[in-house]
Amino acid sequence: MRQGCPVIRRPTRPVRVGPVTVGGGAPVCVQSMTNTPTADGPSTLEQVKVLASAGCEIVRVAVQDEDALEGFRFLRRNVRIPLIADIHFDYRMAVLSLEAGADAVRINPGNIGAVWKVREIADAARARGASIRIGVNAGSLQRSVLRAHGRPSPEALAESAFRWIEILEGMGFTDLKVSAKSSDPMETVQVYRMISEGTDYPLHLGVTEAGTLVSGTVQTTAALSLLLTDGIGDTIRFSLSGDPVPEVHAGFELLRCLGLRTGVRVISCPTCARTEIDVARWAREVEEKVRTLSVPLRVAVMGCPVNGPGEAKEADVGVAGAKGFAVLFVKGKTRRKVTPEGALDALMEEIEELVRKKGKERLNEGTT
Ligand code: SF4
Structure with missing residues (x-):
């Protein structure tokens, strides 16, 4: 049978998510996200354990309010798997999640608001050796970029990602990963190709709102296969509606097919x-x-x-x-x-x- 890896990975700098290294030649790692209410700590803990035993290497958890934060604290006390707090709108949730032991936060700076709020997050991450994923998303681009491009095109998504990289670098923060997901698989390919040309930060790949099990798996596979065989991508997620465990299975299956993992x-x-x-x-x-x-x-x-x-x-x-x-x-x-x-x-x-x-x-x- 075919052995070894025919893909030549593009060099990226290594970034830590707790004990897991992303980029820098580390194996492409598989992520998923919980869909239980984070405020319900025990249910989320159960789901994280199931994801971990399915092979998931990094788990992302939405922390949207104080109750969710409490659930996140409970989770952190009970699992060792790297946890990323997923934050929209409220920078305080990012800071508090980092204080609670998040290994990284995923923010969409476009909806965090003022730059000083992003700085607060960067300072909190730096103080704890945590990393930040700039998670640009077609559904929530900042208004100025949207106005300039007319729609969340690949160019608009890439521009937004580069802007935020520059802003965070200006704050002296470089423990970054970047994602810029579109719900269109071919636009996702375009935007990641653009970003990969312009930066060596590790890239988190995915097609956002990809769909249900079969349709979402096919759409994500179509986009990610093209990117991964180009050597682009350091971590992946299949965003499927429903139970997150198949996301992990699909991730490993794809990496195995492309010779990026053995199994x-x-x-x-x-x-x-x-x-x-x-x-x-x-x-x-x-x-x-x-x-x-x-x-x-x-x-x-x-x-x-x-x-x-x-x-x-x-x-x-x-x-x-x-x-x-x-x-x-x-x-x-x-x-x-x-x-x-x-x-x-x-x-x-x-x-x-x-x-x-x-x-x-x-x-x-x-x-x-
Ligand atoms: S498809 Fe399956 S059952 Fe049919 S001939 Fe092939 S191996 Fe046999």
């Missing part, structure tokens, strides 16, 4: 009249079990024994359904028959064996 790729056949097992369910179950493994493996779940192993001969290991039993195969060759009930456990044993073997190989490579 287990589960392939499954599209099913046809020959299908003997519930391919979709089996594939989902395998995906759940292997999601956080970082060893590069291909695992196949195929519907029939006639074409399954042959069709999946690129797979390291796989299972194919048959009448009353299932077949485990390795590199396209049948290994053994198993009962349908025991098939997934048997497959997992094979995977664990391969993971152990590959882990040892990696260890040996590292010591020679």
Whole structure:
């Protein structure tokens, strides 16, 4: 299988979000955002834990008022994962979130208002070694930029981002990440290309208001694939309506596809009249079990024994359904028959064996 990374990343400076480095050649990291009321600390804590166990590396949490701030404080006391406080309008919430232990704040300076308020945020971040994401957004550009461009065009978004970079640099603050998301995937590509030409701050990629699971995933993938293969982007988020956990899954899947992360790729056949097992369910179950493994493996779940192993001969290991039993195969060759009930456990044993073997190989490579 394909190894290594064909993408040449554009050099960016490293910025810390708590223990995670963003940019500076660090792996592109996957973010998501909670959608429970932040004021409800225990529910948000539960969601953050689920996101973390799905592999999410940085979690963003909206802190919009005093109650949310209280929930954020509760959260900070109970989780170690890097937390970004997402702030609109009220600079005091940014300052107080930083005092509560936020690793970074995301602000849209266009709606924070006066420059002195942005300075207060920068001073609070500097005092705690926290970073700031300038999060320009098509829906909330400052009026002067909007007037000059007539609409939130890629040029307008880029201009706004550059303005705020300059303002924060003028305050001596450079621990910055930048995002400028449009809800249009191709405009998102344009704006990030422009920004990447003009700055070496790390970029957080995403398509804003991308949509529901399928539509939003496709739109985000379309834009982010173009950017990431150009080497642009240091951290990503899929902004999908609903449960945030699939955002994390989609993020890792995309990075794996582009060779920017290693991990287990589960392939499954599209099913046809020959299908003997519930391919979709089996594939989902395998995906759940292997999601956080970082060893590069291909695992196949195929519907029939006639074409399954042959069709999946690129797979390291796989299972194919048959009448009353299932077949485990390795590199396209049948290994053994198993009962349908025991098939997934048997497959997992094979995977664990391969993971152990590959882990040892990696260890040996590292010591020679
Ligand atoms: S592997 Fe078998 S069941 Fe699946 S699509 Fe191919 S022929 Fe059909």
